[in-house]
Amino acid sequence: MIKGAVVGFGRMGITHYSILNRHPQVNLVAVCDSSNFVRNNVAKYLNVETYNDYHKMFGEIKPDFVIAAVPTAMHMDVVKSAILNNAHVFVEKPFTLNSNQAHEILDLLKGKNLVHQVGYVARFSDIFKKVKELMDQKILGELYTFKMEMNGPTVLNGAKKSWRSNKNKGGGCLYDFASHSIDLVNYFIGPPDNIVGTVFKSIFSSNVEDSVSSTFIYKQGLRGNLIVNWSDSSYRKPTYNFEVLGKEGKIIANLRTLKIFFNKAPDIKEYTQGWNIQHFPSLAQPVRFFVRGFEFTRQSDYFINCILNNRPCEVCSFYDGFKTDTIIEKIRADSTRCYN
Amino acid sequence: MINIQTQLPVREHLKLHIEPIRPEKDKDYTRLDRIIFGDNQFFGINHMSNEKAQSMAARFKDSESIIRVIDIAYNAGIHAFMFNTHDRVKEVCDHFRAYPEKYSNLSLYPSMPYAHKYANAVNENGMLGALNEFIFSGRSTKQAINTIIQGGKSLIKRDMIEVMKLLVDAEMRMFQGLRVKAIFLQNIVTDLLLGLGSREVFIEFVRHIEMTYGVEAAFNTMNMPALVDFLLDCGIENPIVCSGINKKGFLMTPSQREYEQALVEKPFRALAMSILASGDIPPNEAIEYVCKLPNIRSIVFGASTKEHIIDTRNMIYSYWGETEDIT
Numbered sequence: 076m077i078k079g080a081v082v083g084f085g086r087m088g089i090t091h092y093s094i095l096n097r098h099p100q101v102n103l104v105a106v107c108d109s110s111n112f113v114r115n116n117v118a119k120y121l122n123v124e125t126y127n128d129y130h131k132m133f134g135e136i137k138p139d140f141v142i143a144a145v146p147t148a149m150h151m152d153v154v155k156s157a158i159l160n161n162a163h164v165f166v167e168k169p170f171t172l173n174s175n176q177a178h179e180i181l182d183l184l185k186g187k188n189l190v191h192q193v194g195y196v197a198r199f200s201d202i203f204k205k206v207k208e209l210m211d212q213k214i215l216g217e218l219y220t221f222k223m224e225m226n227g228p229t230v231l232n233g234a235k236k237s238w239r240s241n242k243n244k245g246g247g248c249l250y251d252f253a254s255h256s257i258d259l260v261n262y263f264i265g266p267p268d269n270i271v272g273t274v275f276k277s278i279f280s281s282n283v284e285d286s287v288s289s290t291f292i293y294k295q296g297l298r299g300n301l302i303v304n305w306s307d308s309s310y311r312k313p314t315y316n317f318e319v320l321g322k323e324g325k326i327i328a329n330l331r332t333l334k335i336f337f338n339k340a341p342d343i344k345e346y347t348q349g350w351n352i353q354h355f356p357s358l359a360q361p362v363r364f365f366v367r368g369f370e371f372t373r374q375s376d377y378f379i380n381c382i383l384n385n386r387p388c389e390v391c392s393f394y395d396g397f398k399t400d401t402i403i404e405k406i407r408a409d410s411t412r413c414y415n
Numbered sequence: 416m417i418n419i420q421t422q423l424p425v426r427e428h429l430k431l432h433i434e435p436i437r438p439e440k441d442k443d444y445t446r447l448d449r450i451i452f453g454d455n456q457f458f459g460i461n462h463m464s465n466e467k468a469q470s471m472a473a474r475f476k477d478s479e480s481i482i483r484v485i486d487i488a489y490n491a492g493i494h495a496f497m498f499n500t501h502d503r504v505k506e507v508c509d510h511f512r513a514y515p516e517k518y519s520n521l522s523l524y525p526s527m528p529y530a531h532k533y534a535n536a537v538n539e540n541g542m543l544g545a546l547n548e549f550i551f552s553g554r555s556t557k558q559a560i561n562t563i564i565q566g567g568k569s570l571i572k573r574d575m576i577e578v579m580k581l582l583v584d585a586e587m588r589m590f591q592g593l594r595v596k597a598i599f600l601q602n603i604v605t606d607l608l609l610g611l612g613s614r615e616v617f618i619e620f621v622r623h624i625e626m627t628y629g630v631e632a633a634f635n636t637m638n639m640p641a642l643v644d645f646l647l648d649c650g651i652e653n654p655i656v657c658s659g660i661n662k663k664g665f666l667m668t669p670s671q672r673e674y675e676q677a678l679v680e681k682p683f684r685a686l687a688m689s690i691l692a693s694g695d696i697p698p699n700e701a702i703e704y705v706c707k708l709p710n711i712r713s714i715v716f717g718a719s720t721k722e723h724i725i726d727t728r729n730m731i732y733s734y735w736g737e738t739e740d741i742t
Contacts, residue, residue, distance in 0.1 A: 093610025097641070116575040120613040311459050311472070332464045354463045356665045356695040365637035365668035366606045 076102045077382060080138040080162075082129045082153050083145035084108040084117060087167050087194070090367060091142045092121075094375045097364045101379060105136045129153055133160040140190070140382055143167065146238040147245020151176040158183050163190040163382045165375075169254040170396030172245055174404055177397040184393065190381040192374075192388045193396030195258040197315065197330075199370040199377065201358045203259065206317065206328045210263045214341060215321025221264065221299035225256035227313030229305040233279045240280050247283030249275070249403060253303035256315060257406070258399040260291065260299065263317070266398050267291035267299070273409035278306040289406050301406075331355045445597055445631045445655070448495030450731055451524060452488045452724075453688060453717035457481045458501050462665075462693035471719065478506035487721045489518070491728055497524040497657075497715055499601065505589040512592055526599035526635055527586040576619045583623060597655055598624045602635040609642050614649045621651055631655060638668050639685075640677040653682055657715060659689030662696050662704035678710045688715040699730060706734030 077100060081092050084106050095101045105124040106117045114125040126132035133141070133156055140163040143153040150166050157164040158180070170193045171177045184191065197203055209215075229252060230240075238244040239251050260267075269292040275284035286304035293299075305313070318327045323341070327334040333353045340348045362372040374391075381388045455461070459472030475481050481503065485496065498504045511518050587598070600608075600620060608616050624632035633655035636642040646654040664671030666689050678685055687708075691701045705711060714731055718724045 089607060089611070093607045096610050096612055120575065120615055121611055311468070314465060329465055331462065331468075332466075354693070354695065356462055356663065356692045359665060361664070361668060361670060363669050364606075364610065364641065365666070366610055367603055 076100055077139040077379070078136070079103045079140045079142065080105040080107065080129075080132055080136055081142045081144065082107045082132075083143065083149075083167075084110075084113045085144060088142065088144035090371055091144060091165070091375060093366050094364060094372050095142070095379070098376070098379060100383060104138065105132050107132045130156055133157060133162065138162050140164065140378075144194075147172055147250055148238075148243060150245075151180060154180055155183060158187065158189060161187070161189070163378075165192045165194065165378050166393075166396075167194040168196075168258065168396070168399075169193075169245070169250050169403060170393060170400050172250070174397065174401050177393070177400050181393060181397060188385075190378065190386075190388050191393040192378045192381070193391050193393060193399075194374065195255060195262075195391050195395070195399070196368075196370050196374050197255050197259055198262055198391055199373040200330055201360060201369060202328055202330055202333050202353075202355060203262075203315075203317075205333055205353075205358060206326060207262060209326065209335070210319075212343070214323065214335075214337075214343065215319065215326065216323040217295075218264070218297045218319060218321045220297070221260070221317070221319035223256045223260050223299065223301050224316040225253060225303045225313065226307040226316075227252070227305050227310050228308045229313065230279055230285055231306060231308055233281055240283055242283050247280070248285050248303060248305045249287050249406060252305040252313070253287045253301070254399065254403060255313075256301065256303055257402050258395070259315070259317065260301065261395070261399045261402060263319070264293075264297070264299070266402055267405075268294045270402070270405045270409045272414055273406050273412070274414060275410045278304075280306075284410075287406065287410075289409065333358065447596070447655070447684065447686070447712045448493075448522060449713055449735065450493050450728060451495040451497050451686070451713050451715045452485070452493050453497050453715045454499055454501070454504070456717040456719045457484075458499070458503070462689075463695070474719065478503055478510065481507055482510050484719055484724075488724050489521070491721075491725050493724070493728060494520040495522045495524065495596070495713075497526055497599070499529045500525060500527045500586045500589065501529045508589050508593060522594050522596045523590060524597050524599060524633070525587065525590055525595060526601045528582065528601055528604065576616060579616065579620065580623045580627075583620070584627070587628065595628065595630055597631045597633040598628060599633045599635050599655075599657065602637055602658075605634045605636045605642065606638055609636070609638060609645055612645075614645075617646065617649050617651065633657065633686075635688075637666055640669070640673045640681075643677055643681045643683045646683070647681070653684060655684045655686065655712075657686035657688055657713075659692075660685070660687035660705055660708065660711070661690050661692045662701055663692045665689065665692035665695060675708065678708050683710075684712045685710050686713040686715055687711050690714060690716060698727060702727065702730040703734060706731060 079095060079101055081088050081103065092103060096103050103123055105126060107126040107129045108114055109127055114127060117123065118125045124136065137160065141157040143150060143157065143164060143166040145153055147169055151171050154164055154166050239246040245251065271290050271292060273289040276286045278285035285306040287301065289301045291299045291301065314329060316329050319325065324335065324337040331354065335346055335351045337346060337348050359369060362369050364372055366372065377390060378388065456471050457475040459468045461468040461471065511521060621632040624630065634642060635657045637658065639656055639658035643654065643656055659666035660674060667674045687705045690705045691698060705714060716727055718727055
């Protein structure tokens, strides 16, 4: 059994707690949250200690691992404190607010045998796992163009009560929403060499951007477009659309459907020349416990398995989080240039 | 049904008008309809493809188009409907209330809450802001003040279970005056709570539904075997549990084998949904599999054409031996 603690008991903290609480080799012992309402109810209905100070919690509980599901601006402090207490640490996305913070954390990890993971959960979805596998096999040959879109109805009015509408706390579409799709580009294709043409647009929010568009340039001639909008009421929930064209064909993917076009018969037996279409039900792999989607359990179990088997996280480590943070930082810098 | 030690008075002002129910001490007092019409197709939910989901959302963008399909099902003898507490369902319920004679055999199985509206509200207003919005939304000041007075003590004490009861009552408002047979907790919430492992929340949900509305509480889940064990462990006898059950094992966590075993071994009332695995299994094959499983009380299915509705209905009856041709 390994002992875990959760810092931040909002939507993601509760999700992680729910999934890990049913893991046969995990014992969750403490929850830290700044809200009295949350702490009172956790203390009353869940069988764990509650804290409003995570430094104190780490010192007293000495957890084997920590789940950090706090606003992004707090990631650095929670993660540093966990590392200093020799705890394996999972932090929600995005990793940090800027690459300086990420550097500081990575320095602190040196010489420590700790598992670290960032919550880019889309990497664990059945269809995007398959896309990654195909991209790694370079089935499309030389890549020409790609498009990563992500749209959703997350912010449809100008309410300002949540940290998500506060830029200093890591709110806004770029950090809180687009980071997933930027990370997928990083995962599938890698970081771009240059970023141009970035435009931020506020639609409902007064303090933060609600949409982001940008162009990624790669030295070998590949270019791609990022188009993200969290204020699009035409979508029922956040929705990705990834499309990449290469010399040998094309991949179009979202969380429900994978379409692959091959110009000629491919080497992979699974597919044939022309269009190949696979749907989610035929690609879905079971998990031990289902909350909100297969990918959440798969993500949590990957983290726990790395700890139990004493091996580093390879799918979404802090190094991957740092690369995505760096792209986000470049997008932010480019957004201050005037393209009008 | 839960073993209730203390009989609390039913809250008359909230009680729905329902048929006489519950012969005393009968653990199976809800006569579940064998076929229940589901609503995913009306709200752009499809596991197979986003395009399909979008085209369904386009087709059902007004309540008239939803009601047209409901009427096809109703006229085909399917009088039971499971509705998520989507905003659009309010309009459908208004329609049912406007034509009581036409829908005299109607039975509803609300499933709450419609999770996405909560998720978006939490993003915008934070957890407490969202709770306030849902508890008090659409109410007059007087009603809101009454709610504060009724729940005031609990809001000051900030007890999650009291808040949960207020949310249930807020969600149930749209079904006022209609015949409700059982009230389902929607799967995302059920499964989150199952993971949190708090027995009190489940027990109090069941108690609140029974005491306030005089009907049984029920559960939608993606983790049927684990949930059934947990509910039985909570003392909730012979629970009503609806889950995806299909020949391909799609959405059957942790495995199809454990689902089949649970159906044989555990004392609960099973409802099967996602029987076609979003269209991944041919209908006849899909229905044969589910109908031949033991202990399935009801099948929940959604369809949007007359042909599909009647074919599915007839196929189910052909396996369950309740043949009744509808043309």
